[in-house]
Amino acid sequence: MNTLLLSLAVIFAGGILALLFVRQFTLMKLIAIATMSAGCLWGLSLTLSGLFAPTAGMEISVEWLHLFTLAFKVDSLALFFLLPVFIISPLVLFYSFQYLGNKNKAVRSAVSYFLFAILVCSMALVVLASNIITFALAWEIMSLSSFFLVVYDYEVQSNRRAGYLYFIFAQGGAMFLFAAFALVYSHTGLMDFAAFSQIAEPVKLLVFILAFIGFGSKAGLFPLHIWLPQAHPAAPSHISAIMSGVMIKMGIYGIFRVYLLLEAPTPLIGRMVLIAGMITGVLGVVYALANQDIKKLLAYSSVENIGIILIGLGIGMVGVSEQNQAMAFFGFAGALMHVFNHSIFKSLLFLGAGAVLHQAKTKDIDQLGGLIKRMPTTGKTFLVGSVAISGLPPFSGFIGEFLIYYGAFQGVSEHRIPFVLTVLAILSLAVIGGLATACFTKVFGLAFLGEPRTRQAAQATEAGAGMGLVMVVMAVACLVIGVLPEPFIRLAFAGLKDLSLINTFDFSPFFVIIRQVSQTATLFIALFLGIGLLRKFLYLKKEIGSSGTWGCGFTQPTVRMQYTGTSYGDEMVDFFRPYVPIKRIYTGITAIFPGRTTWDIQVGDLAETYYQQWLAKPLLRLLERLHWIQHGNIQLYIAYIILALIVLLFLL
Numbered sequence: 001m002n003t004l005l006l007s008l009a010v011i012f013a014g015g016i017l018a019l020l021f022v023r024q025f026t027l028m029k030l031i032a033i034a035t036m037s038a039g040c041l042w043g044l045s046l047t048l049s050g051l052f053a054p055t056a057g058m059e060i061s062v063e064w065l066h067l068f069t070l071a072f073k074v075d076s077l078a079l080f081f082l083l084p085v086f087i088i089s090p091l092v093l094f095y096s097f098q099y100l101g102n103k104n105k106a107v108r109s110a111v112s113y114f115l116f117a118i119l120v121c122s123m124a125l126v127v128l129a130s131n132i133i134t135f136a137l138a139w140e141i142m143s144l145s146s147f148f149l150v151v152y153d154y155e156v157q158s159n160r161r162a163g164y165l166y167f168i169f170a171q172g173g174a175m176f177l178f179a180a181f182a183l184v185y186s187h188t189g190l191m192d193f194a195a196f197s198q199i200a201e202p203v204k205l206l207v208f209i210l211a212f213i214g215f216g217s218k219a220g221l222f223p224l225h226i227w228l229p230q231a232h233p234a235a236p237s238h239i240s241a242i243m244s245g246v247m248i249k250m251g252i253y254g255i256f257r258v259y260l261l262l263e264a265p266t267p268l269i270g271r272m273v274l275i276a277g278m279i280t281g282v283l284g285v286v287y288a289l290a291n292q293d294i295k296k297l298l299a300y301s302s303v304e305n306i307g308i309i310l311i312g313l314g315i316g317m318v319g320v321s322e323q324n325q326a327m328a329f330f331g332f333a334g335a336l337m338h339v340f341n342h343s344i345f346k347s348l349l350f351l352g353a354g355a356v357l358h359q360a361k362t363k364d365i366d367q368l369g370g371l372i373k374r375m376p377t378t379g380k381t382f383l384v385g386s387v388a389i390s391g392l393p394p395f396s397g398f399i400g401e402f403l404i405y406y407g408a409f410q411g412v413s414e415h416r417i418p419f420v421l422t423v424l425a426i427l428s429l430a431v432i433g434g435l436a437t438a439c440f441t442k443v444f445g446l447a448f449l450g451e452p453r454t455r456q457a458a459q460a461t462e463a464g465a466g467m468g469l470v471m472v473v474m475a476v477a478c479l480v481i482g483v484l485p486e487p488f489i490r491l492a493f494a495g496l497k498d499l500s501l502i503n504t505f506d507f508s509p510f511f512v513i514i515r516q517v518s519q520t521a522t523l524f525i526a527l528f529l530g531i532g533l534l535r536k537f538l539y540l541k542k543e544i545g546s547s548g549t550w551g552c553g554f555t556q557p558t559v560r561m562q563y564t565g566t567s568y569g570d571e572m573v574d575f576f577r578p579y580v581p582i583k584r585i586y587t588g589i590t591a592i593f594p595g596r597t598t599w600d601i602q603v604g605d606l607a608e609t610y611y612q613q614w615l616a617k618p619l620l621r622l623l624e625r626l627h628w629i630q631h632g633n634i635q636l637y638i639a640y641i642i643l644a645l646i647v648l649l650f651l652l
Contacts, residue, residue, distance in 0.1 A: 002060065004046050004074070004128070008121045010039030011089075015117025022110040025103050032113040033097055036120070037090035043124070044086035050079045051494040059130060070137070071192070073130035077260070080336055080495030081127045081253045084246045084343035089120050091470050092238040095351055098464035099238055099358065112152055112236075118145040119242070126250050131191045132181045139177065139250075143170040143218075146247060150235045162227075162234035169227040173217030180210035180258070196261035204264045211258040212273070219251025221310070222280040223607030225303045229291070232299040233363060237354020240295060244302045245347035249339050252309055256335075259317065260499065267321035267418075274314025274421050278428040281307025283606075285435040286580055289442065290573045290603035292565040293363045294353045297443060298346070301389065304432060305342045309335045311425050312404040319411060320501050322418050329496065329505045330407030336492040338400030341481060345388040345397060348474035352382035355463035355471070356447065361456050365446045366564050368457045372448040375460060377468040379448040384475040386440035388482070391433045394521030396481035399489065401429060402517070406510075435572065442568045451559045483521045486514050566601045579606055 014035030021028035050058070058074035093116070100109045122145060125138035147170065151163035184207055188195040199207065217224040228248075232240045259269065284303030291297040312335030319327030355378045356371065357363055372379030388395035408429070411422040452458035462468065481488050489511075497503055573580055581604035587597050629640075 004043060004050075005060070005072070007039050007043035007046060008124055010042065011036045012039075012117050012121050014039060015114035018110045018113035018117075022107055025106045025109070028106070028110055029097050029100070029113070032110075032117075033090075033093045036113070036117055037093055040086045040090045040120070043082065047079050047082045047086060050074060051076060051491060064133075068133045069131065069191070070134045071131040072125070072128040072134065074128065076495050076498040077253075077256065078127040080491065081249065081339070082124060083340060083491070084249060085120060085123050085127075088242060088245050088343050088347050089116075091473065092241045092347065092351070095241075095354075095467050095470040096236075096238045098466045099236065099354060108152065112149060112239075115145045115148050116239075116242075119149065119247070123247060123250055127253055130193050132185065132193070133191055135193075136174075136178065136181065140174065142247065142250065143167075143174065146170075146239075146243060149239045149243075150231050152236050152239065153234070156234075159234040162230040166227040166231040169217050169224065173214040173224070176210050176214035176217070177254075180207045180214065183207050183210065193257075193261050196258070197263045199262075201264070201266065204262045205266060205268065208258060208262055208264060208269055209272075212255055212276075215251040215254035215258070216276070217251070219248050219255070220280075220284075220303045220306045221251075221276060222283050222303060222307070223610070225280070225284070225300075225306075226605060226608045226611065228299040228302060229287075229296040229605070232302075232350070233293055233295040237295070237350055237357065240298075240354070241347040241350040244299065244350060245343040248302060248306065249343065252306070252313070252335075252339060255310075256313060256332075259313075260501075265321060267318065270314055270317025270319075270321050271417065271421060272314075273310055273317055274425060277307045277310025277312075277314050278424060279307070280304070280310060281432045282428055282435075283307075283576075283579060285432050285439060286573060286576045287603075287605060289435055289439040289569045290580060292365050294356065294365050294443065294447065295350070295363050297365075297439070298349055298353060301349075301436070301439065302342075302346060304436065305338065305346065305389070308401065308404070308429065308432060309338050309342070311335075311429060312338060312400075312407070315404060315407045315411065315422070315425060318418050318421060319407065322411070324411060325502055325505045327407050327410040329502045329507060330403050330410060330510075332407075332496055332499070332502065333489070333492045333507075334400055334403030334405075334407055336495050337403050337489060338397075340488065340492065341388070341396040341400045341478075344474055344481075345385045345395075345478050348381060348385040348471055348478065349389065351467070351471055351474070352378050352385060355467055356460075358467075359463055360454075360460040362454070365443060366566075367454045368447040368452070369450045369559065369562065370448070370452040371457065371460060374452075374458075375448075375462045377462055378471065379444075381468075381471040381475040382448065383444055384478050386444050388478040390437040390440055392437065393517075394479070394482040394524055396478045396485075396488075398482060399485045399517075401433065403489070403492075405429060406513075438569065438572055442565055446563065446565055446568070450562050453559050453562070483525060484518055486511060486518065489514060570601065573603065580604075581606060581609055 014032050017035055018028055018032035021031055059072060061069050061071040064070045100112065119142060122138050122142035126135065126142060129135035129138055147163055147167045150166055151159055153159050154163075183203065184196055184199060185191065187199045187203055196207070213224070220228045232244060235243065255273070281304050284300050284307050288297045288300035288304060291300060312331050314331070316328045316331030316335065319325070319329070319331055353363070355375065356368065359375060360368060360371065362368065384395065388397040391397040391401045405426065408422050408426050411418055493507055574582065583602040583604070585598060585600040585602070589597060
């Protein structure tokens with residue numbers, strides 16, 4: 001435990017060094033990245049060794065302000081959630097070396113590295129915390145540091161607005177968490193996490209619901225997700241990668257941890273999580289399909305994947321309540337596996353989107369096209385990430401979803417409500433997978449294939465070698481995990497070893513199936529490469545001509561005749577119209593020789609629409625009516641304070 005905390009100290013020191021060397025821009029980045037990466041790699045080695053070793057007794061506590069105790073504890077679940085923190089952080093840091101290349105923003109970049117170090121340390125402390133005070137402190141530091149990272153380009157008004165929205169949801173979610181913690185403390189008088197299991201059963205349900213809302217706000221649970229599609233387009237791409245790939249998983253960790261601490265056998269909790277996961281997953285991918293901003297689309301895709309993870313957790317919780325150990329084990333293992341895989345392929349996709357934005361200067365996929373010829377490394381790695389996130393073999397996304405499917409099918413034999421929920425979960429996963437494939441077919445097809453739609457897309461060139469190397473490493477990881485999944489599945493299983501609910505389950509027969517999956521994936525790769533080599537050999541001495549593609553009867557086809565993102569996904573999105581507000585703008589044709597007509601489709605977010613209609617606007621009207629309170633009279637302000645104190649004294 002002490003060495004693990006020392007590795008976090010090294011990471012924090014890297015952030016401090018960034019501030020100290022701010023005047024030497026390149027040196028500052030080198031020192032900060034090298035120091036923080038060294039701390040992450042040290043922490044990673046300790047985490048991997050800890051996952052396969054006994055963790056009993058690995059805890060530490062220190063006095064803080066002579067009033068509170070900061071307590072930390074290591075168990076297998078905490079160690080597993082440290083893996084994405086220590087793996088993704090050095091990769092995005094290396095990517096940032098070229099991405100943050102503007103010397104005119106040297107001070108801003110140095111502060112960004114400092115805040116990045118704080119974010120990484122705070123995420124690690126969140127999963128290591130073992131009492132209420134420690135957790136709340138680490139959680140707030142994580143939220144504040146990520147807020148300042150989001151508003152890196154604070155001079156842009158839309159970025160500030162996105163940052164404020166994220167801050168509101170972060171603090172609103174924290175209020176629900178503190179309410180849950182306060183409820184536990186009021187019934188036990190203890191700050192330690194062990195006290196959660198001592199409260200009465202009805203109170204446990206209320207505590208979980210409050211915590212579920214609070215953690216769900218951070219994770220991007222529908223309808224608490226609306227900050228994601230605003231914050232990710234505003235943040236630098238490497239920050240989007242760490243936030244989507246790692247930080248939102250802290251919400252998943254919190255939900256899982258509170259569930260385990262409460263030791264609540266009530267089946268209502270598992271059913272609630274499972275239903276929330278299905279709704280979040282399906283609507284998340286539908287909104288992703290409807291968007292044309294590549295970073296906003298990826299943000300909605302994160303909502304979808306949070307839904308998949310929650311489906312896994314929900315299946316596991318239902319399995320626990322039904323005393324079906326196979327269902328519980330594989331549901332939880334699938335959720336953890338998808339947490340790990342999503343951290344890699346979603347970070348890869350955000351870094352690919354960052355490279356596109358960096359080179360083509362736009363996030364609108366309708367303004368791109370033909371980039372795979374101009375940015376081959378970015379295009380090929382983005383394709384790998386797209387296939388992986390769609391859950392298609394032989395890439396990593398398939399493995400986590402396969403475990404969740406396997407867990408769900410273990411529950412098909414259950415009776416009544418568990419049976420219905422299990423079948424719905426299987427159907428939801430299938431729908432999510434199909435829509436995700438359609439979504440990323442759209443993204444890749446419009447952005448990287450076809451012809452450039454704008455001059456900027458036509459003039460784009462490959463991103464820097466450092467940025468490309470990071471994307472290649474992540475793409476290779478997606479393939480390796482998909483083809484050789486056994487060691488990575490063992491990591492997920494090791495993350496569950498300290499869970500008393502399922503630690504007696506014998507999972508060894510499952511590896512026979514996994515080895516068959518691995519052999520099938522290997523055979524597929526071999527056939528793919530073999531056909532490619534055979535084609536190359538057969539065409540070795542043949543001349544290959546080139547000509548224009550079929551112009552659909554037009555003598556002069558233009559790039560405007562290509563599919564747009566809206567037209568590609570219109571029919572699929574329209575199927576979910578009751579849950580996806582669609583506004584069509586069409587001026588029509590009203591003359592024999594018509595002039596210019598307009599056709600546009602605007603897709604809204606149902607949750608955002610209702611927030612504005614039922615929360616934001618009434619609140620603004622109320623504040624307008626209370627505007628008279630702010631009059632500038634200091635004497636009356638003091639009177640307000642005195643009156644408030646008197647009221648509080650009477651109430652207490």
